[in-house]
Amino acid sequence: MTFNSFEFLIFYPIVLTAFFLLPHKFRWIMLLAASYIFYMWFSAPLFFLILFTTVVSWLCSVIIERTDDMKKKRLCLILTLITSLGVLVFFKYYNFLVGSVMSLGSLFGAMPDLTIRNLILPVGISFYTFQTLSYAIDVYRGDIKTEPHFGYYALFVSFFPQLVAGPIERPDNLLPQLHAEHRWDNADALAGAKRMLAGFFKKIVVADLLASHVNAVYNAPETATAVGVVVASCMFAVQIYCDFSGYTDIAIGCARIMGIHLMQNFDRPYQARSIKEFWSRWHISLSTWFRDYLYIPLGGSRCSSFKRWRNVMIVFLVSGLWHGAAWTFVIWGFLHGSYQIIGGLTLPLRKKLTDKLKIDRDSPGFGIYQRIVTFVLVTFAWIFFRANSAGDLMILLRTLFTGWNVPLSEAFSAMGLTLTGALTSIFSVIAMVMLDRLVTHEEKPLPDGRFISDRVTAMGRGGVYIFAILAAWMLLLAGDGASSFIYFQF
Structure with a gap:
């Protein structure tokens, strides 16, 4: 049951209605049951894994808080880490490790x-594993108290809007909100509905539209051209943003209508002026x-500087592995780690150079230059992320540097990209940028203290929303059905 499926269009209104009709003391039961049904819709046989991880992490955390014996505390924390990470490693990385050996x-x-082995990757395992780990570690550190009610803790781990692809919630943010009594609020309902609309638009209108052109190159790299690789990679940069942030918007909107505020996961990452800033805006x-x-x-x-950059590289290598059990993801993480290290080491030299050339680093022009360079670096790394295998990656990289002797018309034809398709894609991306800025950032004050929504007339906002609804509806009807979100595979 994906957000962009017919089943969810039935499931969510039922859950929402029950949530506000039921007395507060029974809501957690309904939400937990709904969350487990939502999860089992993907993979019922593997439901026991999330239940097992939930039970072990909760019991160990209770013992950690109640005992004064540091050995027992450490033992329980280690047990939580071994069980949660053990399940994750076995199902996600077993074949990768065996194949590498x-x-x-x-x-x-x-x-x-x-x-x-023919193992099925449990949906959302990377996300809910990290939530159980953060809970146990926070309890061990003394940062939070344990949740005494197992039902509420189970709901924290499995809350359906963010269960399978985040945001990865923290216990100190989500648990108190699950306990709170929420009443219907028109402002929350409107904000949530608009956020969901933005998410559906990103996914159905933009991400799925670009996917066919991206797949034409990446699923058949031997027929690709250099122009095709460049264009498809730029398209994938937009596709993965719209796909993943679209899911996040829908998740945040679903919860917001119920009065629950999930953490923000994206902040216009392609506006970043450096790789470091990119990662403060992407998958926050x-x-x-x-x-x-x-x-x-x-x-x-x-x-020391050496240890600091070593720590950065470790984090990005682990991040690459978190995203996927393949060497292409490891290299992707290595690239981003290298970007950060090289950027940090060369920063003093670059500042001296701009000072010598009398370039104002705070000028709009220099900011545009930084954003372009950052986008190019991020997009180049996306090639490693999107490649289906190491073999495909080598073909794509070779084509990128040698396959420039093909006419543009031929290159676009190989991607299935016509003039109409190109214009439609460009128009959809522009509309997405406008909608994204209007909906997801309308509560963010501008430098002059006003809000983005203050600068747009009600008619203008209404036009954007109506266009988004119609475009999403038409493409949904014209498509071949709901396509899965990219981050479901992680």
Whole structure:
């Protein structure tokens, strides 16, 4: 049951109606049941995994808080880490590890007696695992008190709007809101509905529209051209943003209508002027999770330069693995880690150069230059992320540097991109940028103290929303059905 499916259009209104009709003391039961039904719609046989992880992490956290014995506390924390990460590693990384060992063995003429298993990756396992880990670690550190009610904790782990693709919530934000008694609020309902609309527009109108052209290149790299790789990679940069932030918008909107505020996960990442800033705007819930539970415990930036950059690289390598069990994701993480390290090491030199050339680093022109460079670097890394295999990646990179002797018409034809299709894509992206800025940032004050919505007339806002509804509806009817969100595979 995806957000952009017919089933969800029936499921959500039923849950929403029941939520506000039921007395407060029974709402958690209904929400927990709805969340488990939502999850089992994807993979009922693997439901026991989320239940097992929930039970173990809750019991261990209760013991951690109640005992004064530090050995027991550490033992319970280790048990939580082993069980949660153990399940994740087995189902997500077993075949990757076995395949890597077998490939390494073949290089030395040895064939280890290992077997590739036909394992099904549980939907959302990377997301709910990180939520259980953050809860147990926060309890161990003494940052939060344990949740005494198992039902509310189970709901925290499985709350359906953000269950399968985030945002990765923190217990101190979500748990108190699950306990609170929420009444229908017109402002929350309107804000939530607009946020959901923005998400559906991003997914159905933009992401799915660009997907066919991206797939034409990445699913058949041997027929790709250099122009095709460049255009498809730029399209994928927009596609993955609209796909993932679209899911997040729908999730935030679903919860907002119920009066629950989930954390923001995106802040116009392609407006970033550096790779470091990009990661403060992209998948914020994951970036801050790695900061708090990996980077800072490793020493953060309060250590020698070598250790600081080592910590940065470790975080990005782990981030790459978190996204997918393939070497292409590891290289993607390595690239972003390298970007940050090179950027940090060369910053003093670049500042001296701009000073010598009398370039104002705060000028709009220099800001545009920085955004273009950042987008190019991020988009180049997306090639590694999107490639279906290491073999496909090598073909794409070779084509990128050698396949420029093909006419533009031929290159676009190979992508299935006509003039009409190109104009439609461009128009949809422009509309998305306007809608994204209007809906997801209308509560953010501008430098002059006013809000974005103050600068747009009611008629203008209404026109944007009506266009979004009609465009999404037409494309949904014309399409081949609901396509899955990209981050479901992680």
